[in-house]
Amino acid sequence: MSARVDKVLIIGLGLIGGSLARALKKRGWADQLVAYGHRDVSLKKGVELGVIDSYTLDLEEALSGADVVVIGAPTLKAAEILEDVLQRVDESTVVTDVASVKNNLLRAAAGAPNFVPGHPIAGSEQSGVEASRAELFVDHRVILTPSELTNPDATALVQDMWLCTGAEVVRMGVREHDAILAATSHLPHVLAYALVDALSRSELSEDIFRFAAGGFRDFTRIASSDPVMWRDISIANRDELLLAIDSFSSHLADLRTAVAASDAAALHETFAAAKAARDAFAIKKNQ
Amino acid sequence: MSARVDKVLIIGLGLIGGSLARALKKRGWADQLVAYGHRDVSLKKGVELGVIDSYTLDLEEALSGADVVVIGAPTLKAAEILEDVLQRVDESTVVTDVASVKNNLLRAAAGAPNFVPGHPIAGSEQSGVEASRAELFVDHRVILTPSELTNPDATALVQDMWLCTGAEVVRMGVREHDAILAATSHLPHVLAYALVDALSRSELSEDIFRFAAGGFRDFTRIASSDPVMWRDISIANRDELLLAIDSFSSHLADLRTAVAASDAAALHETFAAAKAARDAFAIKKNQ
Numbered sequence: 001m002s003a004r005v006d007k008v009l010i011i012g013l014g015l016i017g018g019s020l021a022r023a024l025k026k027r028g029w030a031d032q033l034v035a036y037g038h039r040d041v042s043l044k045k046g047v048e049l050g051v052i053d054s055y056t057l058d059l060e061e062a063l064s065g066a067d068v069v070v071i072g073a074p075t076l077k078a079a080e081i082l083e084d085v086l087q088r089v090d091e092s093t094v095v096t097d098v099a100s101v102k103n104n105l106l107r108a109a110a111g112a113p114n115f116v117p118g119h120p121i122a123g124s125e126q127s128g129v130e131a132s133r134a135e136l137f138v139d140h141r142v143i144l145t146p147s148e149l150t151n152p153d154a155t156a157l158v159q160d161m162w163l164c165t166g167a168e169v170v171r172m173g174v175r176e177h178d179a180i181l182a183a184t185s186h187l188p189h190v191l192a193y194a195l196v197d198a199l200s201r202s203e204l205s206e207d208i209f210r211f212a213a214g215g216f217r218d219f220t221r222i223a224s225s226d227p228v229m230w231r232d233i234s235i236a237n238r239d240e241l242l243l244a245i246d247s248f249s250s251h252l253a254d255l256r257t258a259v260a261a262s263d264a265a266a267l268h269e270t271f272a273a274a275k276a277a278r279d280a281f282a283i284k285k286n287q
Numbered sequence: 288m289s290a291r292v293d294k295v296l297i298i299g300l301g302l303i304g305g306s307l308a309r310a311l312k313k314r315g316w317a318d319q320l321v322a323y324g325h326r327d328v329s330l331k332k333g334v335e336l337g338v339i340d341s342y343t344l345d346l347e348e349a350l351s352g353a354d355v356v357v358i359g360a361p362t363l364k365a366a367e368i369l370e371d372v373l374q375r376v377d378e379s380t381v382v383t384d385v386a387s388v389k390n391n392l393l394r395a396a397a398g399a400p401n402f403v404p405g406h407p408i409a410g411s412e413q414s415g416v417e418a419s420r421a422e423l424f425v426d427h428r429v430i431l432t433p434s435e436l437t438n439p440d441a442t443a444l445v446q447d448m449w450l451c452t453g454a455e456v457v458r459m460g461v462r463e464h465d466a467i468l469a470a471t472s473h474l475p476h477v478l479a480y481a482l483v484d485a486l487s488r489s490e491l492s493e494d495i496f497r498f499a500a501g502g503f504r505d506f507t508r509i510a511s512s513d514p515v516m517w518r519d520i521s522i523a524n525r526d527e528l529l530l531a532i533d534s535f536s537s538h539l540a541d542l543r544t545a546v547a548a549s550d551a552a553a554l555h556e557t558f559a560a561a562k563a564a565r566d567a568f569a570i571k572k573n574q
Contacts, residue, residue, distance in 0.1 A: 121500050141498060176491070183486055184499040188506045190542055191478060193561040198538040199470055200564035204463070209568045211428060212471040213408050215509045219475045222502045223565040227558035235549045245543050249536070251485040255477055256532050262522050271514035274480040277487035278510040281496045 004160060005067035007032040011081055013046045013055075016098045016120060017072030018132025021051050023165035026134045036062035042129050051129055063088055068161065071097040076232040079108040086112050094154045096161075100181060101236040102145045102174045113151040116158040119143045119177065120167060138166035145174040175240075182240035187248060189230050190241065192223040291447065292354040294319040297339065298368055300329050303385045303407060304359030305338045305419025310452035312338075313421045323349035329416050338416055350375055355448065358384040363519040366395040373399050381441045383448075387468060388523040389432045389461045400438040403445040406430045406464065407454060425453035432461040462527075469527035474535060476517050477528065479510040 008030040010017040021033045035055040037043050043055035056062045063069065069085055071078050078099040085095055091114045097105055102117045109115040122140040142162040146155045159169045172180075199208050234241055258266035295317040297304040308320045322342040324330050330342035343349045350356065356372055358365050365386040372382055378401045384392055389404045396402040409427040429449040433442045446456045459467075486495050521528055545553035 121498055123500070143498070172494075176494070180491055180494050180498050183489065183491065183495050184503045188482065188503055190546075191482065191539070192506065193558050194539045194542050195475065195478065195535060196561040196565050197557050198535050200560065202470065202534070204467055204470065205564075207459075207463070207467050208470050209564070209571070211408055211430070211467050212568065213410070215512075216471045216475055217569075218505045218508050219479060220565055220568075221505050223561045224569065225502075225562070227555050227562050230558050231551055231554040234546050234554050235551060238546055238549060241546055242543065245539065245546070247489070248482060248485050249539065249543075252478070252481045252532065252536065255481050256529065256536075259477075259521050259525055259528055259532070262525060264518055264522060267518040267521050268514050270484050271480050271517050273487065274483040274510045275512070275514050277492075277496070278483045278507050281499065281507075282504075282511065284496070 003028050003031045004164075005030050005157075007034060007066045007068075008161075009062050009066040009069045010035045010052065010072055011037070011062070011069065011085070012072035012077075013037060013042050013052065013129050014072055015123065015127045015129070015131050015136070017070060018046060018051045018129035019122075019134065019136035020070060020072075020098075020120075020165060021046070022132055022134035023137060024161065025051075025053075027164045029161060029164045030068070034062060034066070046129050049129065049132075051132055059084070060088065063093070066093055068157065069093060069095045071095070071099075073097075073099070074229050074232060075099045075101050075104070075236045079104050079236075082108045082115065086110075086115065089114070091151070094157050096158045099236075100185070100233050102177050103239075104236040106145070106147055106174050111147075111149045113149055114154050116150055116155050117145045117174065118158055118162070119145075119181075120162070122167075135166065137162070140167050142167040142169050143177055144169060144171045145177045146171065147174065178237050178240045179243070182237055182244040186230075186233055186237055186241050187244040189222050189225060190234065190245065191248070192220050193230070196220050196223040290318045291316045291451075292444075293317065294321060294353045294355075295448075296349050296353040296356045297322045297359055298324070298349070298356065298372070299359035299364075300324060300333045300339065300342075300416050301359055302410065302414045302416070302418050302423075304357060305333060305416035306409075306421065306423035307357060307359075307385075307407075307448075307452060308333070308338050309419055309421035310424060311448065312340075314451045316448060316451045317355070321349060321353070333416050336416065336419075338419055346371070347375065350380070353380055355444065356380060356382045358382070358386075360384075360386070361516050361519060362386045362388050362391070362523045366391050366523075369395045369402065373397075373402065376401070378438070381444050383445045386523075387472070387520050389464050390526075391523040393432070393434055393461050398434075398436045400436055401441050403437055403442050404432045404461065405445060405449070406432075406468075407449070409454075422453065424449070427454050429454045429456050430464055431456060431458045432464045433458065434461065465524050465527045466530070469524055469531040473517075473520055473524055473528050474531040476509050476512060477521065477532065478535070479507050480517070483507050483510040 013035040033052045035052045046052040096116045096118045120142045162169045300322040320339045322339045333339040383403045383405045407429045449456045
C-alpha cells in the first residue's frame with residue numbers, strides 16, 4: 001500500500017501537531033513527516049520520540065516538495081504564518097491549520113484556493129510534543145470551514161488526512177463555526193476568568209478561596225488556561241464573542257430580576273430547564 | 288470511655304445527616320443515634336445499614352430526651368423545621384443544622400440561645416443515606432455562625448461534635464458566611480444555570496451541545512444540580528447573591544469593553560491575574 005502523499009510539513013510541533021504526525025505515521029498516510037519551527041528543542045525531541053522523520057529551521061527548505069502544510073500555531077500566530085506560507089507555495093500545495101477561530105484565517109488567506117481552514121476539537125490538560133499521542137483524535141470531531149473559493153480537491157485531501165486519524169470530519173460555514181466555538185468555549189473561558197478575577201479582588205478573597213469547594217474547582221478550572229492564547233482568541237473571534245457575552249448577560253439579568261423578586265417559579269423554571277439540557281448533554285457525551 | 292451525650296436526633300437522614308450519624312457512632316460520641324422523618328423508607332434503610340440505632344415518625348417522641356438535634360433538611364425546609372423544633376424543646380436541648388445559607392435560620396431561631404447555625408463544606412455527587420460514609424467530613428471545614436445571643440456552651444458542644452468527625456471547625460459571622468458562600472458556590476451555580484439555559488435556547492443549540500468539549504463539561508457540571516435546592520438557596524441568600532451577581536457583572540462588562548476594543552493589554556492583564564489566582568488556589572487545594 002503506498003502512502004496517500006509524499007511529504008507533510010508540520011509548522012509548530014506541539015500537542016496537536018505532534019499527535020497528528022504520530023497518527024499519520026502510524027497509518028502510513030504520508031512518506032515523510034517533517035517539522036519546521038524557530039527553536040530546535042521541541043523539534044529535536046520530535047525526532048527522538050519518533051513523532052517526525054526530520055526537521056529544519058529553514059522555511060524554504062521545509063516547504064520544498066511539501067504536499068500538505070499543517071500550521072499548528074495558535075490563533076493570531078497561525079494567521080501570520082499562513083500569509084507567509086501562501087506567498088511561498090503554489091496552489092498545488094494544500095495548506096491547513098488547527099486554530100480555534102476561523103474567520104481571521106480565511107481573511108489572511110485572501111481567497112487562496114489551496115487553504116482549507118480546520119479545527120480539531122481535541123486537546124488535553126497537557127501540552128507540548130512530549131504529550132502527543134497517535135490516538136488523540138479518535139472519536140473526536142474535526143471541523144473544516146472551506147469557503148466557496150476553496151478547491152474541493154484540497155478540502156477532500158484534508159478531510160482524508162483527518163479521517164485517517166480516527167476523527168469524525170464535519171464541514172460548516174466559518175460564521176457558524178466561530179459562533180458555536182464562542183458559545184461553547186470562548187464565552188465559558190471569559191466567564192471563568194471574570195469570576196476568578198472578581199473574587200480575587202474582593203475584600204473577602206482570602207476566605208473565598210479558603211472555603212471554596214468542588215463545584216467551584218470544576219467551574220473555574222479553565223481560568224488556569226494560557227492567558228496569551230485566550231487573549232488572542234478573544235481578539236480573533238471578537239464579533240461572535242461579543243454576541244455570546246450579550247446573550248449570556250441578558251439571561252443573567254433575567255435571573256437577577258427573579259432573585260431580586262424572590263420569584264420562586266421563574267427561578268425553578270430556568271434552573272430546571274438548564275438541568276434538563278445539561279443532563280441530556282451528559283447522556284449524549286456519556287459523562 | 289463514656290459517650291459525650293446520650294441522644295442525638297437527626298431530622299432528615301440524607302447524605303450529610305447519615306454521614307454525621309456514622310461518624311458519631313464510630314467515635315462513640317453519643318449513646319443513641321435516632322432519626323426522624325416523614326417517610327420511613329430512608330429511615331428503615333438507615334437502621335438496616337447501621338447508620339442509626341432507631342427511628343420514629345413521631346416528632347414529639349423523637350425530641351424526647353434529645354441532647355442534640357441536627358436538622359439535616361435543605362435551606363427553606365430547615366428554617367420551617369427549626370421554628371417547629373424550637374417551640375417543642377427547652378433550652379437544654381441544643382439545636383443545629385447543616386444548610387447552605389445561615390441568615391434565614393438565625394431569623395427563624397428568633398434569638399433562641401440553644402440554636403447554633405452550622406454548615407459543613409462537604410458533599411458528593413451522590414445523595415441519600417445509602418451514599419453516607421463516616422469519613423465524609425475528614426479534613427473538610429465546618430462553619431459555625433453563632434450570634435451574640437447563642438449560649439457559648441451550646442456552640443462548644445456543636446463544635447465538639449464536628450471535631451469528632453475529623454472536620455476543622457471555623458466560626459464566623461452570619462453575614463460573612465453568606466457572602467463567602469454566595470461568591471464561591473451560589474453565584475457559580477447561577478452562572479452555570481444561566482449559561483446552559485442561554486445556550487439551550489439559542490438557534491444553534493443542537494450544534495452547540497454537539498461540539499462542546501471538556502472545558503464546557505467541567506464548567507457546566509453544576510448546572511445538573513437540584514433546581515429546587517438552588518431555587519431555595521437563591522431565595523434565602525438573596526441579598527448576598529445579588530451583590531455577588533452585580534460584582535461579577537461589573538467585571539464581565541469591563542472584559543466586554545476590552546474585547547470590543549481589541550484591547551490586548553487589558554485582556555492579558557485580567558486573564559493572567561485570574562490564572563495566577565486560580566493556580567494558587569489549585570496548589571493550596573492540591574488539585
